[in-house]
Amino acid sequence: MTNTRKAEQGPGRATFPHGGGERRIVVIGAGAAGMMAAGRAAERGAEVLLCEKMEHPGKKLLVSGKTRCNLTNARELDGFMGMYGPGGPFLHAAFRRFFREDLLAFLERYGVETKTERGGRIFPVSDRAEDVLTAFRAYLKEQGVRLRTGSPVTAIRTEAGRVSGVQTSRDLYPAAAVILATGGATWPATGSTGDGYRLAAALGHRIVPLRPALVPLAVREISLARSLQGVSLRNVRLTAFRDPADGIDPGRIPENECGRGIGGRQPRPPVIESRMGEMMFTHFGIGGPIVLLMSLAVVDALAAGPVGVSIDLKPALTPVQLRERLQRDFDRHGRRQFRRHLEGLLPAKMVAPFLALTDIPADKPGHQITASERDRLAGLLKSLRINVKAPLPMASAIVTAGGIALEEVDPRTMASRKVSGLFFCGEVLDIDADTGGYNLQAAFSTGYLAGEGAADVVLSPDASAREGHDRERTGIEVAGQEPETFLRREGAS
């Protein structure tokens, strides 16, 4: 294709690209947040152009929830807010204006029925993320939003401290308001390559260092990980410590789970987080649900020093109960070889590595196993300790932690506090959440608010005046700055 820039749809009230732009909004990025923002701004009566750098909108939406799109969560509001850590309070106003029920009603309007699954996760009944994207396309078309794909934005233009337009690789689009919805820096093949951080930083915004979140972890004991590759563990307790593995005191494993989104007590140092659930071993280390949930806290702790994890393979038993149970088994099946005993305790693939770790001969009969050997085995089953080396790189994370500093954004409108007429929404903000539909809900809610805020600015001269005209010209080309500029080195391998 020679001309990659194309107006994909929409009857188009706007006369882009070369009009004056007094009442126009340009939205940068056609992901969950940008599509919602564009549709809502147009619904309020603004002329809206949606610039997307990829050939198609919503690429990340399509891969979300393993292509089933976990849209939001049924959890009540307080618990919901807890899933965002420090970013939670910032979202109050956005959730008050547009929350789960509004999202579900909106989708229903466009033919998407939803269902609730385990953990309150809400999906389309069809299990197809594609249906969600189709709904958004219909919304954009209905509202007359012009979608321009294959149009990467390279700079946001400003004059006298307020936005004046947007520069793409080919055109300059005048605009009275701009909504930056470029997403994070993970899964770059979906288009989220961190451009928004450069665009915002070029206009003087502070970028909270980017870190990968919801990401698998590489470990130092690589040969152990490889020997356990593919082993999936259910109902185990994973506890991360601000200590190297051999410095972990299993006596400090908290009685209850603790970590982001878990009510009750905060983890007490040196514990970072402790979670029950499912995890797996991979060729590089550990992954799976509880590892992903714990990963951001681990990434942040790794910036300060070594991190070790302890895996309790028998969390239902206390150390004393486990020792008694092992002893009973050894007594009852005294002639049975140690290997066979292990087979009754562990997944098949874990037996050989455990034999090596316990240093007990595989053919030793149960009745010959000494008390100290039994205790060594019990200790390993209650606390298999491993050193975390680093998270996998940003590209493999589910979300980007860090981003545009929230104190520079008005939570009631998503407006920049630094540049008039500039709005933000979605993952480009310093907001990230646990798995469960929370990241998409934040994108939809902040997108809705940004759309309304921007529409207010372009449609009401008073709002424009309030925004002030006393800032200096700050339009800056951003080519040449790499997203790595904003990565915190220690946190990103």
Ligand SMILES: Cc1cc2nc3c(=O)[nH]c(=O)nc-3n(C[C@H](O)[C@H](O)[C@H](O)COP(=O)(O)OP(=O)(O)OC[C@H]3O[C@@H](n4cnc5c(N)ncnc54)[C@H](O)[C@@H]3O)c2cc1C
């Ligand atoms: C594999 C995977 C699965 C996920 N599953 C879920 C899930 O089930 N539930 C959930 O809640 N969250 C999920 N997430 C997270 C969620 O998808 C994101 O947080 C959410 O999509 C962010 O929306 P956004 O609109 O801010 O950014 P994005 O969806 O990333 O959209 C940003 C858009 O901006 C465009 N863009 C970037 N730079 C430019 C530029 N310079 N010019 C023009 N356009 C540009 C990009 O091409 C992209 O289309 C998942 C993430 C991944 C990677």
